[in-house]
Amino acid sequence: MEHIEQYLAKSKRLADLKIVDQQSIFDYSDAKFAEEYDANYGFYQKNLENAYDKYLIEPASVFYRSSFSINAYAEKSNENYVICFHMGLMHYLFETFLEKLDCSKGVCELNYEEEVELLDNPLEIIMYQVCVHFTFYHEMGHLVQKSDSLKSKLYESLSGEGNFNIERHILELDADEFSARFICNHMFLYGDRVFNEDYSDKRIEFMLVYVCSSILIYMLSFGGRNLPLYYKERTHPHPVIRVMSFITMTVIYVVDVLKQRGIELNTEPKSIVDKALIFTNIVTENLYEEDPIEKFIHEKDEHQAEIVAYILELKALRENRNDLALSKYDQTVKN
Ligand SMILES: [Zn+2]
Secondary structure: OOOHHHHHHHHHHHHHOOOOOHHHEOOHHHOOOHHHHHHHHHHHHHHHHHOHHHHOOOOEEEEEEOOOOOOEEEEEEOOEEEEEEEHHHHHHHHHHHHHHOOOHHHHHHOOOHHHHHHOOOOHHHHHHHHHHHHHHHHHHHHHHHOOHHHHOOEEOOOOOOOOOOHHHHHHHHHHHHHHHHHHHHHHHHHHHHHOOOOOOHHHHHHHHHHHHHHHHHHHOOOHHHHOOOOOOOOOOOOHHHHHHHHHHHHHHHHHHHHHHOOOOOOOOHHHHHHHHHHHHHHHOOOOOOOOHHHHHHHHHHHHHHHHHHHHHHHHHHHOOOOOOHHHHHHHHHHO
């Protein structure tokens, strides 16, 4: 484990600065999946350090909190930026994607055998990485926003318990979209390597299906999915709204990147979304006691117009604001 010493030293520093409790530092050296904790720490800590100059978030640390609850937060405290993953969240992701998930039936049903053959890792591992990326870049989005709420911990209660505040809903969808950009960039880096930059419609569809399916499984795994659909309530938008917004902006962004590369996509975005739902439905067959995907499809079809209207309302409120993470991202890309 290459990074454990650096991790423990940096976490101790956070405790000395009274940013975290000494007892809450999760020492993963003997944990199940210790190597995964270590590899993730190394990757994301370096990522944060690379972002210091671009986003003025120095110094920033990744921290694992020794808590069983499935959660994560971003915080600025004592002039330090922190992204915290609860041990419970990491463990949940490891178990779900690395031990329980089996994509073979879905791959077979949608005829992705040729694409999967070219990957250098099992698809389940790649989908797991999409989910950890999603959490990390979403939290990084909160650091980049530097909103007032960052001074108290910005928790990701996926059930969104707490009072409604439209600004918070704006910040959440902004952090999701910031995260979607990075996930797509990673997706293309990976695709460039395994597909040798040779993108057929089928390969693009496959990549979008596994990315969207990962986020669907991730978001629908937690408490909020059982709540009836709501709009202006709670701290976070309803998971169904977040998934819909994530999928839409991911597809739009990917089409845009392809255009810049001179590649035209001849598949209808709607058919990609439908395939992502079919794929998710098949691969999660043995994952949940009840079936959140069926419920998601039902909510989405039944309330499509209201969901889209609410996403557009939040999008309109984000327009022309240069303090949000996405506008800062766009700025760094332009420069
Ligand atoms: Zn958030």
